[in-house]
Amino acid sequence: MIPWLFACALCFLVYLIAKSVDTVPSLRTVWMFNKLPGPNDLPFFFGSAWHLFRINMDDVFPYIQKRLAEFGGMYACYFMGLPTVICSDPEVIEAILTSNKNIDKGPEYKFIGRWLANGILLSTGEKWRQRRKMLTPSFHFKILEDGMGCMSRGWRKTLEVLLATKGQPVDLQPILGKGALDIICESAMGYVLEDNDDRSNEYVAAVKRATRDSTKRVYNPLLKSDFIFDLTPLSRSHAKDLGILHGFTGKIIRERKAAFDEEKQLEYSDADGKKRQVFLDTLLEMSKKENLNDNDIREEVDTFMFAGHDSTSTALQFLMMHLAENPEVQEKAYKEQQEIFGYSDRDPTKEDLSKMHYLDQVIKESLRLHPPAPSIAWLLCEDVQLPNGRIIPAGAKVLIYIILTHRNPKYWDDPDAFKPERFDPDLCKTRHPYSYIPFSAGPRNCIGQKFALLEMKIGVSTILRACKLTTTTNSRDLKYKMLIILQPSTPIKIAVFPRNK
Numbered sequence: 104m105i106p107w108l109f110a111c112a113l114c115f116l117v118y119l120i121a122k123s124v125d126t127v128p129s130l131r132t133v134w135m136f137n138k139l140p141g142p143n144d145l146p147f148f149f150g151s152a153w154h155l156f157r158i159n160m161d162d163v164f165p166y167i168q169k170r171l172a173e174f175g176g177m178y179a180c181y182f183m184g185l186p187t188v189i190c191s192d193p194e195v196i197e198a199i200l201t202s203n204k205n206i207d208k209g210p211e212y213k214f215i216g217r218w219l220a221n222g223i224l225l226s227t228g229e230k231w232r233q234r235r236k237m238l239t240p241s242f243h244f245k246i247l248e249d250g251m252g253c254m255s256r257g258w259r260k261t262l263e264v265l266l267a268t269k270g271q272p273v274d275l276q277p278i279l280g281k282g283a284l285d286i287i288c289e290s291a292m293g294y295v296l297e298d299n300d301d302r303s304n305e306y307v308a309a310v311k312r313a314t315r316d317s318t319k320r321v322y323n324p325l326l327k328s329d330f331i332f333d334l335t336p337l338s339r340s341h342a343k344d345l346g347i348l349h350g351f352t353g354k355i356i357r358e359r360k361a362a363f364d365e366e367k368q369l370e371y372s373d374a375d376g377k378k379r380q381v382f383l384d385t386l387l388e389m390s391k392k393e394n395l396n397d398n399d400i401r402e403e404v405d406t407f408m409f410a411g412h413d414s415t416s417t418a419l420q421f422l423m424m425h426l427a428e429n430p431e432v433q434e435k436a437y438k439e440q441q442e443i444f445g446y447s448d449r450d451p452t453k454e455d456l457s458k459m460h461y462l463d464q465v466i467k468e469s470l471r472l473h474p475p476a477p478s479i480a481w482l483l484c485e486d487v488q489l490p491n492g493r494i495i496p497a498g499a500k501v502l503i504y505i506i507l508t509h510r511n512p513k514y515w516d517d518p519d520a521f522k523p524e525r526f527d528p529d530l531c532k533t534r535h536p537y538s539y540i541p542f543s544a545g546p547r548n549c550i551g552q553k554f555a556l557l558e559m560k561i562g563v564s565t566i567l568r569a570c571k572l573t574t575t576t577n578s579r580d581l582k583y584k585m586l587i588i589l590q591p592s593t594p595i596k597i598a599v600f601p602r603n604k
C-alpha cells in the first residue's frame with residue numbers, strides 16, 4: 104500500500120512540475136535545437152540546470168562566462184525542460200533583438216506576474232504594441248526636460264541623507280532606492296512623498312524581497328508550480344510583500360484619479376509652480392479614450408514604479424562604487440563639474456548637462472561593467488537565422504547575458520577594467536552596436552532610457568559637487584546574486600565626506 108501511495112505522490116509531483124514548464128517543446132524544435140553547439144549535459148528536463156544545483160548561486164555568472172568562452176559566445180542546453188540558447192555574442196544578439204515578431208518574453212517573467220500583471224514589461228502581441236505606442240510620448244525629451252527640477256530636488260534630499268552618514272562606510276542602495284522612488288513618484292505619478300513617510304522605505308525593501316522570491320521560483324523546479332508554491336511559507340511572505348507593493352501604488356492611483364475626475368488638476372503643478380501633465384495623467388486620460396479599466400492602469404503604474412526606480416538606483420550605486428574605487432576618475436569628473444558650475448550648488452540646466460562629456464563616459468562605462476538588468480530572456484515564436492547560417496528554432500528560449508556581452512573579450516580589451524575613455528565618441532563608432540546594450544535594443548528596448556540617463560546625470564552631478572567618495576571594495580572581487588536586477592552578494596560599503604571647497 105505504502106509504495107503505491109508513494110508512487111502516486113511521485114507521479115502527481117512530476118505532473119505538477121511538467122505542467123509548470125508551460126511551453127513543452129515540439130519535436131521540430133528539439134530536432135533543430137539539437138544541431139546547435141553545446142555541452143553534452145543531461146538531456147531534457149534538468150539538462151544544464153543540473154550543474155547549477157551543484158554550484159553556489161553566487162558563482163553562476165563566472166560559470167556561464169566560462170562556458171560561453173568555451174563555445175565562442177553562444178551555446179545550447181536544456182534548462183528545466185526548455186531548449187535554451189545562452190549568448191553573449193553581439194552577432195547573435197542582433198539577430199534576436201532586431202526581429203519585430205520575436206517579442207515574447209521568456210517563461211521566467213511569469214513569476215513576477217502576480218505583481219506586475221500584464222503591464223508593458225510582461226505583455227506581448229497586440230496588447231504590448233498598443234501600450235508601447237500609447238506610452239512612448241510620455242518619455243519624449245521635451246516632457247523629460249520639464250521634470251528636471253523634480254529630479255534635482257529629489258537628489259538634493261538624498262544628498263542630505265548621504266552627508267548625514269558623516270563618513271561612515273554605508274550601503275548606499277536603500278538610500279539611493281528611496282531617492283529614485285521619490286523622483287519617479289513625483290515626476291511620473293504627480294505624487295509627492297513626505298520626507299518622514301516610511302512607506303517609501305517599506306516599498307523599496309518589499310521590491311527587493313519580491314524580486315528575490317520570484318527568482319527563487321526560476322531555479323527551484325518544485326516552486327515553479329503555483330499549486331506547490333502556494334503551499335509554502337514563501338508564498339505567504341510573498342503575498343504580504345505584494346500587499347505592500349499594491350497598497351502603495353493603489354493609494355497613488357486613487358488620489359490622482361480623484362483629482363483627475365474632479366478635473367481640478369489635469370495639469371500637475373510642481374514645486375516650482377510650473378504646470379505639466381505627468382505620466383499617470385496621460386494614462387488616466389487614455390483610460391477614457393482607449394477603454395482602460397482600473398486593472399489596466401494598475402499594472403502600468405506597478406511596472407513603471409518598479410522599472411523606474413530599482414534599475415536607476417542600482418546603476419547609481421555601482422557608479423558611486425566605481426568613482427570611489429578610482430579616485431583619479433572621480434577627480435577628473437569633479438573638475439569637469441567645477442568648470443561648469445564653479446563652486447555653485449545650483450540645479451543643472453539642459454545646457455550644463457550637455458557639457459558633461461566626461462561624466463557621460465563614466466556613466467556609460469559603469470553601465471557596461473554593471474548593467475542593472477544583467478540578463479534578459481526571450482521565447483522565440485519564429486526561427487532565427489544567425490549570420491553563420493545556424494538556425495535557432497521557434498519554441499526555444501534565448502537568454503541574453505548583457506553583463507557578459509559587455510565583458511566579452513572579443514569586443515572589449517581588458518574587459519574587467521574600469522576605463523571611461525573607451526566611450527570616447529571616436530572609439531564608439533567602430534564598435535559593434537550590439538556589444539553594448541545596457542537598455543536592451545530593438546522594438547522592446549527600455550522605454551525609460553532617456554529618463555534614466557537624465558536622472559543619473561543630475562544625481563551624480565548633485566552628489567559629486569558636494570561630496571568625496573571612498574571605498575575599500577575591490578570591484579573585481581565582487582560576486583553577484585542571480586536576480587532580475589543586479590545585486591552584489593554582500594553590500595557595497597561607501598564612505599561619503601563633504602568636499603572642502
Ligand code: HEM
Pocket residue numbers: 208223224225235406407410411412414415418474475476479480541542543546547548549550551552554555556
Ligand atoms: C539605468 C536605468 C535603466 C536600465 C539599465 C534599464 C534597462 C532596461 C532593459 C534592459 C529593459 C529590457 C528588459 C527585458 O527585455 O526584459 C528595460 C525595459 C523597460 N524599462 Fe528600463 N531601464 C532603466 C530605467 C528605466 C526607467 C527609469 C523606466 C521608467 C521610467 C524604465 C522602464 C522600462 C519599461 C517600461 C520597460 C519595458 C519596455 C517594453 O517591454 O516595451 N526603465 N529596461
